[in-house]
């Protein structure tokens with residue numbers, strides 16, 4: 001999955017250019033909380049900044065804050081095995 005996205009953030013700027021930041025976060029197109037799967041088709045690579053933007057627009061800042069504090073171990077994510 002990281003290879004599929006070229007190790008780069010897949011978000012687009014308002015100019016239509018692709019974000020040049022390295023992708024460091026795995027994002028669910030359909031959030032876990034809405035029944036999104038861990039299939040590759042539901043995952044995309046984002047930089048930390050875009051992931052934060054998306055997360056905060058998705059479901060309240062409280063949840064996003066908790067997520068940052070928890071800092072789940074990245075190595076356990078199935079998408080990172082690809």
Ligand SMILES: [Zn+2]
Nearest residue numbers: 009019047050
């Ligand atoms: Zn980005």
